[in-house]
Amino acid sequence: MSMPILLTVDDDPAVSRAVARDLRRRYGQDYRVVRATSGADALDALREIKLRGDAVAAILADYRMPQMDGIAFLEQAMDLFPRARRALLTAYADTDAAIQAINVVDVDHYLLKPWDPPEEKLYPVIDSLVDAWRAAGDAPVEETKVVGHRWSAKSYAVRDFLARNSVPYRWYSVDEAEGQRLLDAAGKQPEDIPVVITPDGRALVSPSGPEIAEAVGLSTQPSGDFYDLVIIGGGPAGLGAAVYGASEGLKTVLVERKATGGQAGQSSRIENYLGFPDGVSGAQLTDRARRQAQKFGAEVLTARDVTGLEVRGSARVVTFGDGSEIKAHAIVLSTGVAYRALDAAGVQELTGRGVYYGSASTEAPDCQDKPVYIVGGANSAGQAAVFFSRYAASVTLVVRGASLRSSMSHYLIEQIEAIENISVRTSTVVEKAHGDEHLESLSLHCSESGITEQVDASHLFVFIGAAPRTDWLGDAVVRDDHGFVCTGPDLLVEGRRPPGWTLDRDPLYLESSVPGVFVAGDVRAQSVKRVASAVGEGAMAVTLVHRYLEER
Template identity: 80%
Template sequence: MSQPILLTVDDDPAVSRSVARDLRRRYGKDYRIIRADSGADALDALREIKLRGDAVAAILADYRMPQMDGIVFLEKAMDLFPNARRALLTAYADTDAAIQAINVVDVDHYLLKPWDPPEEKLYPVVDALVETWRAVGERPVDEIKLIGHRYSSPSFHLRDFLARNAVPYRWYSVDDDEGRRILEAADAAPHDIPVLVTPGGTVLRQPSGPELADAVGLSTRPTQEFYDLIVIGGGPAGLGAAVYGASEGLRTVIVERKATGGQAGTSSRIENYLGFPDGVSGAQLTDRARRQALKFGAEVLTARDVVGLEARGSARVVMFGDGTEISAHSVVLASGVTYRALEAPGVAELAGRGVYYGSAATEAPECKGEHVYIVGGANSAGQAAVFFSKHAADVTILVRGQSLEASMSHYLIEQIAGIGNIHVRTRTTVVEAHGDDHLERLTLCENGGATETVPTGHLFIFIGAAPRTDWLGTEIQRDDHGFVRTGPDLLTDGGPPPGWPLDRDPHYLESSIPGVFVAGDVRAASVKRVASAVGEGAMAVTLVHRYLEEQ
């Protein structure tokens, strides 16, 4: 196979030659460097490359080009090489416009011109692009077939599971001819859906989470019985703990119930996270963190439901729903939170059939030309509104309060105000959801007065969150809302909590069981932000080391 390609596009011949020269100097041994002077010429080159069967690792495109600017070009280039990584070249004067336009195309980086010295400003960016491309690759994908019904909650949950775990699959509706043909070939019937067919021809009917994970190659079984550190939860806090724990030599395993990333992994774009001035999707951020943890030697177990945690002497034991267990010297509890249920008639019955908790990005194509409703006034709701505004005809945010200012970041409020097809209705609640097989209408109540029924097939709910800690025993102290108390919050009358076995007070992030630390949203009084969750995960590992030194 020929060398993969790095393509650069700039209408200024001098700049084009300069970029190609700098790329060739660093990457010429392993990559072919191709340059084009316009978006149209670059697309012609990409079509020829596609026909030859060659791979494109990364594309660097100038933002301001005549006839076809860099954003339009990259959007067209994605149709030909969706796995190629993308960067935008822009002048300082165009930075704001470029960052705003980046929301249209999932660009990985932007570069300011000039980029001298390239060792500091160009090569680190391109290194990141090619590293990500190698991880994703342009290799042929073994196709997993999933057959189900559009308005089936189990079908939606399987699609969401595969998407959240970055497992490529092809979706077939049982209502289509091809879907019915695959069911017949699999000796399955419509009442068996959802049905999954692996590339090897194995047929799974209504698979459970662990069955699905095993079938698609996700790790579900630990390689050891005893670890230095077990991390419960694969969100930002858990991934932060795993990266720092594994990188510092601790035998580390992450246990995740559904998919790494947690709620942050469903965010369409996080724009206030340090180091990503043009924003980053939650899926991109958490995928990089997962790969980083794996690089340092951490294990990631998926589709494992933790049902118990207890101390047995110096060991901390985590119990799974299938009766198995693993042990470690220490545990970081980073299980996060789940969205609170919307208490209104019809909502529960239509969950997964037009009513969704979280952004449910797999539903975006189904929203084309539709009117979408989003319930919630915090950042997650705002990010979802911006995301769905690119697919739906109209997006309406329903807020129970008087404004967004009390709960949403200022940058996001301004962004929403500038998008014409997003509307905000304050002091408005959903009082009922209607539909037979799927959501068809919502009844809304404004200002506690008259009601209004509106047609819609999509409702996305972001109304706060509650910790999933009911599986914890009484030894782990929690507040009235179920969040886990740690450190100073455990002290009573200036001393340690009742039953505390050590002659010291609990460490700052330590729970009422020594050696069990808590990080992220599940911790009482935590700051509900991605950056603080990552920081707490790293801090928890520091305290784990301190705890281990005491043993």
């Protein structure tokens, strides 16, 4: 098999030669470097490569090129090699173009010219691109097929599960001819939907998350029954703990109920996370963190529901919903939080049929040229408004408070104010959701004017605070009145340690009322609800796990 290809395109011959020279110097033994001096020539080269059956690992395109700029070129290149990783070469003055490229063609990186020294500015980016390409592979993707109804809550749940777990799938409506043909071939009826047809031809009727996970090849079973560290919850805190735990030699397993990433994984764009000046989608950040953890040897289990935690001597035991269990020396609880339910008439009945909790980015194409409403005034709601403004005819933020400034980051407020089709309705709540088969309109009440207005709405996305997922813990650990897990100094009452504490020391900073059970991220009482702080707490928890293990 011939070597995979790194393709560069730049209309400046000197720059084109320079980048090709630097790439050959570092990657020439493993990759063939192909360069072009225009978008058209590069597309011709890609077509020839496609015909020969060769693989393209990464494409570097200059932004400013005549006739066809780098973004337009990458859009067409994606049709030929959708799994090739993409980077944009740009001058400092064109960083806005890089952000546009991320939104339009999902560029992995942008590189500022000049990139000297390449060891610091070029090679780390290319290393990241080729590592991601190797991890994803370039073999044809075996697609899962989903047949369902556009306004079926169960169909939406299946699509959301597959999308959040990065499982390629193709959607077919039962109302379309091809969808009906697939049902006929599977021997199923329209009332059986949703039907999931796996790459090996099995047809699953209204499958649960664990059933889908097993059918599409996601890891659901632990390889052993005893670990150094079990991490419960795969959001930023859990992924941070998995990366640091596994990289430091701990036998580590991360257990996730639905999909890694948590609420952050659903974010359309995170722009204030350190090291990503052009922003990063929650899905991209999650995918990179998961691959990083697995590279260091961490196991990642998906669609496993944890139902209990207990102490058996020196072991900490985690019980699953099916009655099975795993044991560990130490536990990190990082279960995050769930969006609170919107208390308004009609909302529950229409959930999954026009009403959604979180960003639900799989719904974006169906928002095209339609009125969209978003409830909430924090960053997650603002990020969703910016994202859906690219599709919807209008986006309206419905905010209970008098202003966004007390709950949303300044940079995000400025973005929202600059987007013409986003409006903000303050001092307003949703009183009722209307619709038969799906959401059709909303009743909005303004507390300042006392007026209730009914407005057309095709989609409603809800971001109204969050509650911790800790009911399953029962009395195993101390929680506050809201269900958040108390740790460290918060457990000391008038200098006294929590009841049942067995060690001759105070609880460590992130340690719960059970020695060896640590807490990180949003589920911890008094935590800072930010992605960066969650990742930091995940890393810090592993440091404290080491201290705990050294005491044993």
